[in-house]
Amino acid sequence: MLRSIQFLGSSSGFLFHRLKLHGNQSGLSFISISAAPSSRTPLIITSNTGRCFRQFRASSIRSESNLDGTSPSSSSTSSPTFRSTGSTRKINFCQLCGGSTKHEIPDGEEKERAICTLCGRIAYENPKMVVGCLIEHDNKILLCKRKIQPSYGLWTLPAGYMEIGESATEGAMRETWEEAGAKVQVLSPFAHLDIPLIGQTYIIFLAKMTTQHFSPGPESSECRLFALDDIPFDSLSFSSMLVTLNLYIEDIKVGKPKFHYGIINKRPGTSPSEIHAYTLDHHLRT
């Protein structure tokens, strides 16, 4: 259903935004077009989506039951550092044979790719998926204070890169276990947020703890439940977390959580650390 919406000017900004990689800001560039400070375009999605969500919830609970929280795999630091040009990353060597690459537009294609000069392999790149949980407990939200860069010392929802071989829900639960020491049950999807310029997509699930226990993992210095009025909005780690928590609070004020889709675009000329300097474009909600 979302594909039927026409997107206009979706790459109108920049956001340096990586949960677990140590980024190199110098290689990133802005696309300088003006973005309205508030350009949300709410759109109500009909009941078809609601039926889909109910089916999804059943599926999520089933996959949650397969979680082995006692032996979580780690995705925390294994990804290589890369230089983003906004739409592609600079790949200098072939992952298959180690040969050097050339950067050309292959026959029949439209985008420049890294092509191995030895074996001819084309290195196709696709966005990374970041998955996480918004955990509700006694009308409070569980946040983790980061013990790693970037955004050291700032608060985040437990989230991280999805691994090959796991579902989005499994990844969200694994990250929650790794960062917050909490075992959770996924309840429903809450937010799908795209950051196209850096090739990231966030999926945040609503979840609840299946035990009362939580404690900081190796990447967190502290985990704490925050009442909605006490959420540390001035010391959040990333714009995606700010967007997610704002949407959640807005929903709670008027009823119950909905499902949101949106594109996060940082305002041109702002620093990556200025997490409030964004627009949420093409915001759709159920």
Ligand SMILES: [Zn+2]
């Ligand atoms: Zn090769």
